[in-house]
Amino acid sequence: MAALARSVLVTGSNRGIGLELVRQLAASPRPPQHIFATCRDPEGPRGKALQELAAQHSSIKLVQLDTVNLPSIQGAVWAVKSHLKDQGLNLLINNAGISSHATLRSLDSQEMLDVFATNVVGPLLVVKEFLPLLEQAAKSAGKEGLSCRRAAVINISTKLGSIGLCLGLPEAPMYPYRASKAAQNMVTRCLAAELQDKGILCVAIHPGWVKTDMGTEKAPLTVEHSVRGILTVLASLSQATSGAFLDWEGNSLPW
Numbered sequence: 708m709a710a711l712a713r714s715v716l717v718t719g720s721n722r723g724i725g726l727e728l729v730r731q732l733a734a735s736p737r738p739p740q741h742i743f744a745t746c747r748d749p750e751g752p753r754g755k756a757l758q759e760l761a762a763q764h765s766s767i768k769l770v771q772l773d774t775v776n777l778p779s780i781q782g783a784v785w786a787v788k789s790h791l792k793d794q795g796l797n798l799l800i801n802n803a804g805i806s807s808h809a810t811l812r813s814l815d816s817q818e819m820l821d822v823f824a825t826n827v828v829g830p831l832l833v834v835k836e837f838l839p840l841l842e843q844a845a846k847s848a849g850k851e852g853l854s855c856r857r858a859a860v861i862n863i864s865t866k867l868g869s870i871g872l873c874l875g876l877p878e879a880p881m882y883p884y885r886a887s888k889a890a891q892n893m894v895t896r897c898l899a900a901e902l903q904d905k906g907i908l909c910v911a912i913h914p915g916w917v918k919t920d921m922g923t924e925k926a927p928l929t930v931e932h933s934v935r936g937i938l939t940v941l942a943s944l945s946q947a948t949s950g951a952f953l954d955w956e957g958n959s960l961p962w
């Protein structure tokens with residue numbers, strides 16, 4: 708089987724789902740040539756697991772990227788470009804995110820704004836700044852259809868951001884988190900519509916409820932299981948699924 712993509716970038720890859728994405732990509736039988744594992748502090752103690760992983764796989768390049776800091780995003784673009792030379796970036800996975808359990812009673816405007824900054828504005832700016840590299844990858848693939856192998860943006864979303872699934876009393880109010888992920892879903896749809904003529908596929912993926920710092924130990928899915936599913940779904944994406952909202956098993960979710 709061919710590699711999922713020649714080059715992949717993952718945000719928030721020092722722990723949780725992001726770290727496991729990098730681990731499974733690097734360990735796959737046909738790994739990407741370049742895996743840009745990005746996080747806020749790759750050299751610091753919070754990047755330790757990633758540093759250890761990178762020491763075992765020459766395909767992994769650690770890159771500093773704070774998704775709410777424009778100079779940091781631009782610095783990451785330069786770092787990635789210098790590795791890729793003229794080949795462009797095939798696959799961008801916007802995974803970094805923060806949660807908030809604020810209820811109607813407890814929320815304040817700053818918390819709402821902080822969650823929107825990380826879950827909506829950050830991923831959109833990351834796409835904006837990396838767009839020239841994605842376009843370069845899409846062009847060099849010629850007239851091939853849409854796929855992760857050619858050029859793609861994957862936004863890690865959540866079922867909790869689905870407006871269609873939130874008709875009854877929401878089991879978890881989480882106003883900032885749910886509203887931010889619903890907004891991120893709209894961003895995915897807009898990107899899919901705008902970028903498909905440029906040869907770039909855009910999809911939102913719900914990873915399931917996963918045992919991570921965010922998902923907690925109560926979650927039913929292990930991070931290994933979720934990521935195995937996500938990578939299988941990514942390999943299957945095409946023109947037909949561009950602009951879709953899918954879960955880690957490939958099931959379609961209502962927006």
Ligand code: NDP
Nearest residue numbers: 719722723724773774802803804865916917919920921922
């Ligand atoms: P974790 O809390 O375990 O990890 C979050 C990651 O995002 C960390 O690497 C964190 O870095 C990073 N991050 C947060 N803010 C920034 C920023 N400004 N710049 C760069 N990195 C940042 O979460 P998960 O791994 O569980 O979640 C990953 C994604 O999956 C999120 O988008 C989440 O919403 C989504 N998701 C998760 C579910 C679950 O059950 N776990 C369910 C549905 C969706 P740092 O260590 O520096 O804080």
